[in-house]
Amino acid sequence: MEWDWAFVLEILPTLWDGFKITILATVLGSIVAAVVGLVMALLRRSPNPWIGRTSGFLIDFIRGTPLLVQLYFLFYILPGLGLTLSPLTAGVIGLGVHYGTYAAEVYRGGIDNVPRGQWEAAKACNLTPRQTWINVILPQAIPPMIPALANYLIAMFKETPLLSAITVIELMNQARSIANFNYRYVEPMTMVGVFFLVISLISVVGLRYLERRFGRLS
Template sequence: MLFGIEWDTTNDWLFAGSILPILLKGMVVTIQATVLGFFVAAVLGLVLAALKSSSIRLISWPARFITEFIRDTPLLVQLFFLYYVLPEYGIVLPAFLTGALALGVQYSAYTSEVYRAGIESIVRGQTEAAHALDLSPLRTFSIIIVPQAIPRIIPALGNYLVSIMKDVPVLSVVSVLEMLNVAKIIGDRTFNYLIPLSMVGGLYLIMTLLASAGVRYLDNRLPKEGLPLR
């Protein structure tokens, strides 16, 4: 017995049924880490894209350096830094939050490039028209550029959503009980790795298919001319 659940290892089907509830609990943690990590990546990526598109080099160059630094260093190194180094400076975060932030920061470098491509696809004449109407750069960016860019980059952002989901198992190194870590613990206790790992693979397949279907739905439903502002 582990996690308060009795496991029957004498029959494969009974064993699979007995471990399914705890794997589903691990799946909830996986989904939560994915959602939080993607939210951080989407917001921070947009901020980095906005800073990189600035005509002021004192703003754009540091943003580009930060993006390259994040993109060119491994996720595991960033995760260890947040989890082990920050506490030395008095910043102590829960393992789950640390892992989700690490995922978000890592992928923000990639989403910033997606945003940049979407922003550059907008006809320059619209920016010039906004300047002619005496709109501030911030207002032009937020109500004209971004609403038109987002529908064009939904597929690319969706790819990173799926990638974040598949990278969540990395959080097991800081003791986050996501789905794969739970399956490994079950295998260690029962010496049966085939069934729990196979079930995790199947659950991941279901989650990624659902996420991809959701992205395709948004891509088909959102107006290509831009999001409506109300």
């Protein structure tokens, strides 16, 4: 099958629409992952052993099961339990919670690297636990974490084709629909690879900048 540039130009607007959904799912998923990861990391450090162990079990359980299975559970099984989510909502939650467990380990490592003296200094200054976390610990812990968190963001972006399994009309789903309708697979699938390659290369450049900018703080 010969490459048809006219066909490529014809399908580009449709692929672009799917690509925008891919980017939206990645951005929203990363926000969910950042929040979920921080909450899980703090719960795992709880002085209450039941809270700490339960959160640790949840992190290990979610990390130990495939993302695709989790997406199927959110979209196809939860409606049977009385909770129906839109495809995009289920996809964002699935991506966010899955990668939130990885972010939780990054947060935990960053928090553990804060010198013990900083905790003691905050206590000596009569800071409340909330003030200690917000004004002392997290400002020191988060910057060194940024390269690792950005790395997971890139990984999440590459996982978005899985959302087509729950009918999210993202880039891969659009390309598959075009290919099945026109019986031409080379152009749409190649263009999907091009879209992902371009964004991944840009992301790698950004990641290297973050490593230079924040890596020395670790």
